[in-house]
Amino acid sequence: MTKDDFLEGQLLLIDKPLGWSSFQAVNKLKWAIRRKFNLKKIKIGHAGTLDPLATGLLLICTGKFTKKINDLQGQVKEYTGTITLGATTPSYDLESAINATFPTDHVTEAMIEETASQFLGEIEQRPPIFSALKKDGKRLYEYAREGKEVEIKTRKVTVSQFEITAIKMPEVHFRVVCSKGTYIRSLAHDFGESLESGGHLSVLRRTKIGDYNVNNALDPLVFAKNLLGEA
Numbered sequence: 001m002t003k004d005d006f007l008e009g010q011l012l013l014i015d016k017p018l019g020w021s022s023f024q025a026v027n028k029l030k031w032a033i034r035r036k037f038n039l040k041k042i043k044i045g046h047a048g049t050l051d052p053l054a055t056g057l058l059l060i061c062t063g064k065f066t067k068k069i070n071d072l073q074g075q076v077k078e079y080t081g082t083i084t085l086g087a088t089t090p091s092y093d094l095e096s097a098i099n100a101t102f103p104t105d106h107v108t109e110a111m112i113e114e115t116a117s118q119f120l121g122e123i124e125q126r127p128p129i130f131s132a133l134k135k136d137g138k139r140l141y142e143y144a145r146e147g148k149e150v151e152i153k154t155r156k157v158t159v160s161q162f163e164i165t166a167i168k169m170p171e172v173h174f175r176v177v178c179s180k181g182t183y184i185r186s187l188a189h190d191f192g193e194s195l196e197s198g199g200h201l202s203v204l205r206r207t208k209i210g211d212y213n214v215n216n217a218l219d220p221l222v223f224a225k226n227l228l229g230e231a
Contacts, residue, residue, distance in 0.1 A: 001227075003037035009065030011072075013217035014058045022049045025058055025220045032224035033062065047072035048209065051185075053093055056206035057214040075210030076160070078177045082203035083188040085170040085195065092128045092185035093201040102198040104170050112172055115194045116162045124154040125186050157182040171202070 001010065016025050030044045047059040047069045056079075059072050086104040090096045129152065161177035172191075176184060185201045192199020207214050218226075 003039065006033050006037070006042060007063045009061065009063040009068075011065055011068070012060040012062065012223070013212055013214075014060055014220050014223065015214055015217040016050050016055055016058045017219060017221075018055050019052055020220070021052050022046050022058055026060055028220040028224055029060055029062075032227045036227050045069055048077070048180075050206055051093070051095070051204070053095060054204040054206065056204075057209055057212060057217055058206075059209055059212060072209065074180050075212075076177060076179060076208075077182070077206060078175065078208035079184050080165070080175045080205050080207055081173070081184060081188075081201060083172045083174065083191055083199050084202040085172060085192055085197045085199045087170075087200060088189065088192065088198040089200045090129065092183075092189040093204070098200075100198060102192075102196070104197045107169070107195050107197055109167050111195060112167055113164055115191060116164050116174070118194065119159050119162050119187060119191065121160075122156055122158050125157050125183060125190070126152050126154045127183050128185050128189070155181060159187070162187075172199075175207075177208075 012029065014025055014029070016022065026044055026046050030042065033039065033042055033044070042062060043064075043066045044060065044062045045066050047061060050056060050058055061069055061072070085102075085107060087098045087101045089098055129150070158179040159176060159182065160179075161175065163175045164172060165175055166173040176182075176187065178184075178187075184204055188199050188201035205214070224230075
């Protein structure tokens with residue numbers, strides 16, 4: 001790809017590594033493009049944040065394609081992952097330590113399948129307190145880190161598919177297809193609560209955004225090395 005290609009606009013499919021923020025992935029690409037073509041600046045941004053503990057598809061737009069970010073963010077998304085039953089965390093995932101444990105002996109495979117079906121369609125969901133959503137001009141996770149309690153309103157989201165792919169207690173493996181704005185961490189928390197055992201998200205991977213598939217995505221380090229012609 002040439003300098004003009006990136007300036008005119010490119011849609012880059014990136015497989016975000018575990019532990020990276022979405023911002024880090026964008027910055028890695030920005031640095032590589034600027035270095036390759038000796039650019040002082042270039043427009044670049046991503047279409048939908050992935051938490052550092054999640055992996056998978058991140059759509060990154062350059063140049064004039066940054067105008068497409070809003071449309072891309074609205075696409076249906078697919079995730080695979082693991083819910084660990086029997087324990088909760090304040091962040092609903094492994095970003096924070098377990099704060100309560102619950103029995104799981106009463107949970108059967110039939111209950112798990114039945115509970116998953118209850119989350120299909122349009123549902124009311126409360127975003128996690130550890131999220132980047134803003135309330136009164138401040139990110140929710142900032143309130144959380146200060147130990148402050150805030151009222152978080154529920155929102156309507158749509159879960160079109162919630163498939164249980166394997167059960168290895170206390171781990172429940174799943175595939176979810178959902179609308180923009182769905183928090184899989186909240187889904188994991190609510191799922192555990194519905195089973196009266198508690199639960200948190202222990203693994204998450206975004207596999208699709210609209211028609212774009214993570215199978216066609218590149219690791220950001222690989223992309224940077226390829227662009228710069230490094231071995």
